Amino acid sequence: MADAGMLRFHVPEPEVRPGGTPDFSDVTIPKAGSVPHPEIDVDPRDIRDLAFSIIRVLNRAGEAVGPWAGLLSDDELLEGLRHMMTLRSFDARMQMAQRQGKTSFYMQHLGEEAVSCAFRKALAPGDMNFPTYRQAGLLIADGYPMVTMMNQIYSNEADPLKGRQLPIMYSSKEHGFFSISGNLATQYIQAVGWAMASAISNDSKIAAAWIGDGSTAESDFHSALVFASTYKAPVVLNVVNNQWAISTFQGIARGGSGTFAARGLGFGIPSLRVDGNDYLAVHAVAKWAAERARKNLGPTLVEYVTYRVGAHSSSDDPSAYRPKAESDAWPLGDPIVRLKNHLIQRGVWSDERHTQAEAEILETVIAAQREAERHGTLHAGGKPSTRDMFEGVYGEMPPHLRRQRQQAGV
């Protein structure tokens, strides 16, 4: 009552700022194995709770427990570990290459490797991802050559995109990886549209939409949900909640809904939250959602709860807006360490083998880098031809571009 007549403007603030002690006590972590595994044709109203919980498979002892466990073999898990380790090693080398001036820009996946690596294994050939810049694991886990990725990062003469895309904005139709657009949230409407087209043409392929926590504030996100729910589009709607959108904490874009998954409930879309640092949980939930899409049961919204350990990009310095040790305090741990411990617990892996694999992977990444650098880097060696700049957009080149090409003499 004391405030009657005086309005106050509310701006959500993160719990802690630089200099403070990291505090994630408000992140409720359910026990691994405690969240039920519904049938894929469940009525979304019966699983409302799943939009507010976190599906987890790996417990603190490294065991896989509960109804979402048991889908992957030893070999599949060992392969998954290798994919995540490869992505981490690739990131470290490319981040360094950026600091050496070999590329203008880089974005890492540190701490988020399980999300894209495990998700890829739940899709079938021909399915299409509409990714953001933080899902290179989709390519790594599908066997896309690292050299080709590096050629794109270096914008060199072997860059399949001929220097026309920002570094890390890959594209591969064959690997189900739609060209990345820097305009965030466009991925959502495109994925839903692609999925609708797949259904209209009675095809069997499904789509996966990708977005970060911050980008869900874009209207494209909400438009896509309207179309997806109305037309029961065969699409998996992925939200990667890594707690940060550059310097903006997730509470800004989330608004009052409590979780990002809860956004799906108003549209009648089954919505689940999953531990994004648990390879087994990510894969199981992705498989559930993909199967729903393939069986004409429509869209599923999945929120991956994770933490962006690295900087937003090579242009960012997170020490300006969050405590330095915040990532150490993240209660869901590190995805590579957790899968490694699980494999040791299963008796198919060891610390020695892990160290050896790290060295082998680094060697493979360095060999790929050498090969890519033979084709040039940002400021040295081979470049795409200037002529390429004019190609590949129009079926028939308009007169003004033809004139410019003549003026450039290419």
Ligand SMILES: Cc1ncc(C[n+]2csc(CCOP(=O)(O)OP(=O)(O)O)c2C)c(N)n1
């Ligand atoms: C439509 C649009 N608005 C703003 C930007 C600038 N921008 C680039 S990344 C970013 C933060 C995105 O954060 P989030 O969606 O959480 O993804 P994350 O980087 O955490 O993976 C912003 C605002 C953009 N690229 N596109």
Ligand SMILES: [Mg+2]
């Ligand atoms: Mg984010």
